[in-house]
Amino acid sequence: MTDVILETRDMSKEFKGFTAVNQVNLKVERGHIHALIGPNGAGKTTCFNLLTKFLTPTSGSILFNGADITALKPAQIARLGIIRSFQISAVFPHLTVMQNVRVGLQRPLGTSFHFWKSDYTLRALNDAAMALLEEVDLASFADSLTADLPYGRKRALEIATTLAMQPELMLLDEPTQGMGHEDVHRVTELIKKVSSGRTILMVEHNMSVVSGICDKISVLQRGALLAEGTYEQVSCNPQVMEAYMGNTTGVLEGAH
Numbered sequence: 001m002t003d004v005i006l007e008t009r010d011m012s013k014e015f016k017g018f019t020a021v022n023q024v025n026l027k028v029e030r031g032h033i034h035a036l037i038g039p040n041g042a043g044k045t046t047c048f049n050l051l052t053k054f055l056t057p058t059s060g061s062i063l064f065n066g067a068d069i070t071a072l073k074p075a076q077i078a079r080l081g082i083i084r085s086f087q088i089s090a091v092f093p094h095l096t097v098m099q100n101v102r103v104g105l106q107r108p109l110g111t112s113f114h115f116w117k118s119d120y121t122l123r124a125l126n127d128a129a130m131a132l133l134e135e136v137d138l139a140s141f142a143d144s145l146t147a148d149l150p151y152g153r154k155r156a157l158e159i160a161t162t163l164a165m166q167p168e169l170m171l172l173d174e175p176t177q178g179m180g181h182e183d184v185h186r187v188t189e190l191i192k193k194v195s196s197g198r199t200i201l202m203v204e205h206n207m208s209v210v211s212g213i214c215d216k217i218s219v220l221q222r223g224a225l226l227a228e229g230t231y232e233q234v235s236c237n238p239q240v241m242e243a244y245m246g247n248t249t250g251v252l253e254g255a256h
Ligand SMILES: Nc1ncnc2c1ncn2[C@@H]1O[C@H](COP(=O)(O)OP(=O)(O)O)[C@@H](O)[C@H]1O
Pocket: 015, 018, 019, 020, 038, 039, 040, 041, 042, 043, 044, 045, 046, 047
């Protein structure tokens, strides 16, 4: 039996009669890195916004650990452990790297997350922040001004601030977007590393990232699920090739 952490049931979203997401049934398994891919306009971002409660489905439902979260607000699902990392780096440029992680650690999420305010000393907070920086390979940048970091390192910091909120499920919207080859590699390795003991659902365009680290892939086209499976399974699916390349002879590698 599979252990499903996040499930959507016939999830749909209409914008003034236009169906952007059409009866999508997703099952994200606990411990997986699960990718949502599809051509431009397929409904990936809309799906993502529905899952993170920035949008409300027109119909259908969303379950987290078996509980219906369809009517909850973003802050409420964050408290449950669903943390979204923003597409645009959501870190404060004029704080140091260390200060940004500390802000993440102190972000009010609910009573259980306030333990350090009573008992933990400043020192413990710094230790926790440093441990997170080490996890994302940023310890040597602790005192650097965030604005001065290379782009890929900013994404690593963003992942650290997301980890600070103790996610059970991390949602990443195009984590490697706009990156050069080296940064893509570093961030991909980082996602793989931090996925240990967690579940990650990511929207991703870069097929080498998807093929390299994702356990399962759901392909969207015109708002509906077109195919699902491992990279090997979906990349040789004729319908998927057609959706991406307009023919069935091309390869998915390098598609956008
Ligand atoms: N707020 C909105 N109002 C109207 N149409 C929208 C809105 N958001 C998205 N759409 C439409 O829904 C479709 C899916 O968009 P989107 O989810 O952004 O696709 P993707 O992220 O896969 O490129 C597109 O045709 C887009 O124009």
